[in-house]
Amino acid sequence: MDTDRRMKLEWFPDPYSSLRLHPRVFRTLTPSETSMSCDLVCAGRTFRVPLGVDATVPADTIRMSSKLARELGIFDLRAELTAFFINGKLRIGPLVGILCNPRWDERRQSLKVTQQLLGLEKLAAAAREAGALCYLFGASDVDLEERRVRGYVHDGNSWSPHQLPLPDVIYDQVVSRRVERRAGGAKVRKELSKVYGDRIFNDGFFDKWQVHEWLMANSRTRGWLPATTRYTTTAAAAGFISRYPLTYLKPVHGSLGLGVVRVERTAEGYQWTVRRKHAPAQAAFAPSAEEVVERLKSRLCSRPYLLQQGILLATVHNRPFDIRILMQRDGSGQWRRTKMFARVAKSGEITSNLSSGGEAQPVPEVIRAIAGKELAPTPILRKIRRAAREVVDVVEKGAGKSFAELGIDIGVDQEGRIWVIEVNSKPWKTPESAKGRQDLTELAFIRPIQYAIHLAEQI
Secondary structure: OOOOOOEEEEEEOOOOOOEEEOHHHHHHHOOOOOOOEEEEEEOOEEEEEEEEEOOOOOOOEEEEEHHHHHHHOOHHHHHHOOEEEEOOEEEEOOEEEEEOOOOEEOOOOEEOOOOOHHHHHHHHHHHHHHOOEEEEEOHHHEEOOOOEEEEEEEOOOOEEEEEEEOOOEEEEOOOOHHHHOOHHHHHHHHHHHHHHHHHEEOOOOOOHHHHHHHHHOOOOOHHHOOOEEEOOOHHHHHHHHHHOOEEEEEEOOOOOOOOOEEEEEOOOOEEEEEOOOOOOOEEEEEOOHHHHHHHHHHHHHHOOEEEEEOOOEOEEOOEEEEEEEEEEEOOOOOEEEEEEEEEEOOOOOOOOOHHHOOEEEEHHHHHHHHOOOOOOHHHHHHHHHHHHHHHHHHHHHHHOOOOOEEEEEEEEEOOOOEEEEEEEOOOOOOOOOOOOOHHHHHHHHHHHHHHHHHHHOOO
16 A cells, blocks of 8 residues: 555544554554554644554545644644655644745735735645645744744635644745845744754745855856845945956845946946836936945945946847746755746846846747857757756755755856856745746746655654
């Protein structure tokens, strides 16, 4: 009998914590009739539980005493949960927790709709399909002493709140740095990281300067990096800006291209453009690099900034592009390339981010468009793919923590040379694809769940 198949759960009244199995299941699980207990794994912990043989229990069902179900914190979740035996252990779930920022609307009795919510529903659906239970929770929903969370479960139609046990694994999907920095939440996140270790993945945001140092320290990746330095003084920054035809000033802890300053050297001086959230890009001019820095000083001193050599990117119809690669781990824990697409900048924009109007296009199509007699598309594509594989390995080793996915931005310059521009620990995934393959869009939500289940099965 295949004991790793999914089995239903039923509760039965009993003052003791115990399980009841069909005789065939019992014999397959415990060849020795003297063994009347088994290891049960739930909520990241292992318990030794008494077993009982009961011919009235269906062969595809596990009966659990209601006392044990309440102790595990799963009594109200029977319909959402399955169980399976593997390696001599009974596993409930697995339970996959998604750390995010869910906000409950009491009046409507539903979660408030956000840009992220459709993607979270995709993750919940992928978990249901795989036999796992996925639920959302925020840092403020966690009670570490009681090992409980207030979480939100999707039944295929709507979200509902539940008191739940701590999950087996946690997938960090807090996509706002502001939310991550909240005082109470920061403390809980630190404790969760300590408790879960590698079973919490994509934990936190990257420091761009730290990522640069990891990649620069490795001989396999340093050759793909633009010159980069931290902002320290006006003189040093002005010297850096005057060295290159194009320079980008980036917030060390920024995302979505917000706060990025593009400085271009011209015959008359320096033109710079600032990318802002709710307003058009702001342009200005100064006759010298020193004046550029002086006029940007309040911005550069308000938070950490780095200066990066601007790459003269290849263009499509006079619009520069870069390439976003989504690397993800699969159900065996191996890195795979899930999606790769070119982000062609909107005319007049200083970044190619889709959030600022950039357009996604197939990479082979874009590379063929720029490849004249001097550039061959196939070698460029090979270099791009190799860079992605090397970068995830080097970054993960540098970070010393587990990731299920990384977004890598790669530029191709006008000579066909590739450059690693940025690495993102929270790559944004859209639930629908306007131009690309929808099956790969679906796979981008399936793979993190597969990896979460893989980690849960290591407990």
